[in-house]
Amino acid sequence: MILIDFLFVNGSYLISIYLHYLDYSVMPRDILDKMLVRMPYVTLVYIGIFMVAKLYKNLWRYMGFLELTKTVIGAGLGTIICFLIDYIFMKLGGLFGIGCLPLIAYIDSFLLITFLCVGIRTCYKSFRAMRSNLQRRSGTANKNIMIIGAGNMGNTILYEMSLSGYKFGSPVCIVDDDPAKQKLRIRNIPVAGKPEDIPKLVSQYDVNEIIFCITLISPERKREILDIAMSTGCSLKLAPNVEDFGGYNKSFTDKIRKVDVLDLLSRPEIKLNPDVCKYVTGETVLVTGGGGSIGSELCRQIARYNPAKIVIFDIYENNAFTLKNSLDRQYCGAPQIEIRIGSVRDMNRLREIFDEFNPSSVFHAAAHKHVPLMEDSPYEAVKNNILGTYNTAFCANEYGVKNFVLLSTDKAVNPTNVMGATKRVCEIVVQHFSKISKGTKFAAVRFGNVLGSNGSVIPIFKEQIENGGPVTVTHPDITRYFMTIPEASQLVVQAGGLAKGGEIFVLDMGEPVKIVTLAENLIKLSGFEPYKDVDIQFTGLRPGEKLYEELSLEEELDQRRKTGNDKIFVTKPLEIDDEMIENEIKAIGDLKPEEVRIFLKRLVPNYKPQ
Numbered sequence: 177m178i179l180i181d182f183l184f185v186n187g188s189y190l191i192s193i194y195l196h197y198l199d200y201s202v203m204p205r206d207i208l209d210k211m212l213v214r215m216p217y218v219t220l221v222y223i224g225i226f227m228v229a230k231l232y233k234n235l236w237r238y239m240g241f242l243e244l245t246k247t248v249i250g251a252g253l254g255t256i257i258c259f260l261i262d263y264i265f266m267k268l269g270g271l272f273g274i275g276c277l278p279l280i281a282y283i284d285s286f287l288l289i290t291f292l293c294v295g296i297r298t299c300y301k302s303f304r305a306m307r308s309n310l311q312r313r314s315g316t317a318n319k320n321i322m323i324i325g326a327g328n329m330g331n332t333i334l335y336e337m338s339l340s341g342y343k344f345g346s347p348v349c350i351v352d353d354d355p356a357k358q359k360l361r362i363r364n365i366p367v368a369g370k371p372e373d374i375p376k377l378v379s380q381y382d383v384n385e386i387i388f389c390i391t392l393i394s395p396e397r398k399r400e401i402l403d404i405a406m407s408t409g410c411s412l413k414l415a416p417n418v419e420d421f422g423g424y425n426k427s428f429t430d431k432i433r434k435v436d437v438l439d440l441l442s443r444p445e446i447k448l449n450p451d452v453c454k455y456v457t458g459e460t461v462l463v464t465g466g467g468g469s470i471g472s473e474l475c476r477q478i479a480r481y482n483p484a485k486i487v488i489f490d491i492y493e494n495n496a497f498t499l500k501n502s503l504d505r506q507y508c509g510a511p512q513i514e515i516r517i518g519s520v521r522d523m524n525r526l527r528e529i530f531d532e533f534n535p536s537s538v539f540h541a542a543a544h545k546h547v548p549l550m551e552d553s554p555y556e557a558v559k560n561n562i563l564g565t566y567n568t569a570f571c572a573n574e575y576g577v578k579n580f581v582l583l584s585t586d587k588a589v590n591p592t593n594v595m596g597a598t599k600r601v602c603e604i605v606v607q608h609f610s611k612i613s614k615g616t617k618f619a620a621v622r623f624g625n626v627l628g629s630n631g632s633v634i635p636i637f638k639e640q641i642e643n644g645g646p647v648t649v650t651h652p653d654i655t656r657y658f659m660t661i662p663e664a665s666q667l668v669v670q671a672g673g674l675a676k677g678g679e680i681f682v683l684d685m686g687e688p689v690k691i692v693t694l695a696e697n698l699i700k701l702s703g704f705e706p707y708k709d710v711d712i713q714f715t716g717l718r719p720g721e722k723l724y725e726e727l728s729l730e731e732e733l734d735q736r737r738k739t740g741n742d743k744i745f746v747t748k749p750l751e752i753d754d755e756m757i758e759n760e761i762k763a764i765g766d767l768k769p770e771e772v773r774i775f776l777k778r779l780v781p782n783y784k785p786q
Contacts, residue, residue: 177232178223181293185222185254186215188288192281210277217261222254222289247294255286319345320382322374322410324401325389326352326360326367329415333389333432334363348381353397371401378408387432389415402435406700435701452673453481455537455579460485462535464520464568465542467495470583470626473665474539475513479503481669485512487533490542491519520564523571530575537579537672538572540565543599547587550595551719554772558764561598562605566761569609573616581672582606582620584680586657586725589622590782593720597776597783603680604779608757610678619675621668623683624657624725637695641702645710647695650717655688655724671744682745688724720786 190211226232229246259282267276321337323330334347349368352358357367368377377383386405390398405412412435461478465471466488472495475486486503490496493515500513507513514533518525520542543561544550550557565582572580584603587596603620610618626632633656640647664683671681696706704710717723760779767775777783 180296181223181226182219184292184296185218185289186211188285188292189214189218189281191288192284193277195284196278196281214258214262218254218258221257221261222250225250225254225257243297244294247297248290251286251289251293255282255289258282258285319384320348321345322377322381322383322386323347323350323365323389324352324371324374324386324405325391325415326350326354326357326362327390327392329391330389331362333387333415334365338363345385348383349377351377371404374401374404375408378410383408383410385411385413387413387415388435391415406435406697409700409705411703412701449670450481453669455673456481456483456669458482458484459536459578460487460533462487462489462529462533462538464489464538464540464564466490467492467499468541470661470665471539471541472499473661474541474583474668475499475503477662477665477669478539479507479511483511485514485533487514487516487529487535489516489518489520489529491517493517519560520568521559523567526567526571530571530577534575535577537581538568538577539581539583539668539672540568541583542568543583543602545585545595547593547595547720548718550598551593554594554776555767555769557594557598558767558772558775561595562601562761563764565602566605569605569618572618573609573613577616579672579675580606580609580616580618581668581675582618583668584620584622586622586624587722589725590784591780592722592784592786594773594776594785595720597780597785600780600783601776604752604757605761607678607680608752608754611752611754613677617675617677619671619677619679619681621671621681621683623659623664623667626659626661626664633691633694634698637698638702641699641704641710646713647699647710648713648715649692649695650715650721651723652692652714653723654691654717654721656691657686657688657725659683667744674744674746679746682747684745717786 190208193210226247229250231243231246231250259276259279262276323333330350330352337344337347347365350362350365351369351371351374352367353370358369360367368381374386378386386408388398388402388405390401393401402412413432414435415432456478461483463471463475463478463486466475466486467490471488471490475488478486488496488499496515496517500515503511503513516529516532518529520526520540542564544553544557569580569582571577582602585596585599587593588600588603589596591597591600603622606618606620609616637647667683671683674681692712695712699706699710699712702710706712757779760775764775773783773785777785
């Protein structure tokens, strides 16, 4: 490009000089002399300006308005500088005795340089685009692609595809909700219909892959369109949001990803009130079970509100260590992240932690949560869940903690399994301490299944699909409430700020999802046909498993009301026998394994073990 610009710049001056002196009987030799004298500084001025503008560091296939503007401005600035050099040194200084060129010659030179330098770059880009278009039309691309969305992102993805020579596929049609865009063309690709026409257009254009490119859309409409696209059996992908894109001269197409099942379960965005969460700002926060899937995300959400210190307390050191490194990289030591290893069963170890850090808020996420495993080891569930919660709550009360939040589960409502029953006792323990505490606000937050958490059904299904099936579902009618880990954690932090004492907060989980539908969607997203390519087998309900979960007890429903956040409901505490609770908890150490379910039945009368 430097060589080409050298030829264009000096050639333009030579042509301008020749055209001006053509009618003055000037010998060609004299015209050449006038140019040869100017060639060194003309070259240095123009090439130097283009270098300063970094025009030689651009990939010209990505050329845009900015690069063209720089070229025009550079040509104009170079012309002005060359005129000043001629005027000062050639005319006023009399150097070489050749004087200035006429003003019109400088204007002609500027126009020629601009036309040639911009033209060669535009021609190069146009040539690449034309070659890519020929490749697309010739059918050399390995698949036909439908674009959903004729907006900025759709246009950008089409542009990126053309630059790559359509090596990943050929766009054949676009669909969009906007009636004004129907039957128009974007980069020569037709807007062939609306999202409801996708099945028909897939057949008409022989589409193999669909890319969803709408960034501003409601979650409900997005899910509708994805459901339509998924029904075609085509490979389904998502373009990135603008905030996911970073870096100059990097491709948006590199960030296109496969649609995940989370995209199909999306709900309206949760709007949090940051003021409610300021109770952790500048404070020390203790998270038990902080290295777990939910506990770790809870730490990330708490860190957003600038606490002074987050203490991760966990029995398993590896996850806690990884989380600390991640938070330290992201927040550079503010908040300060501390790890302490230990068990919530150990009262002495808990007292050491409270002595050392004196936290102002405690989020109690440590628990055994896997239903079938706890059916086999019920005494461990009682010791870890109930005794661990009692110990942590006791220390929180003893050390004057301001806020204590227990993470509970919908399985605590009318429980049929040991895990759910122990969690219901944990809620009772929290309400017990709320009654006897003078300074600590105790509360529990109850929510359903968390997608992506340890033991979640999604990773199990994915592994089964990768192995060719079958995907195992316990019952065709089984349903569950689902939330994402960040969604649940955000609402837990918010609930802690809304607590007055003794409440059980219930998160709005949306509509329950049939597990078999979840399995079918995962199979489709993996590019297979349910029951045909990958079979689904029903294995029967596992011990302690219910067909459906409930979020509130019947006696709680009368007192259930909305909070300041319409995604969080609150129930008033039920009457409990505080003396009985204390006595039963103290007797846990004397329990025999075969007495565990009887013990749970005493504390939770509506516990109905299967």
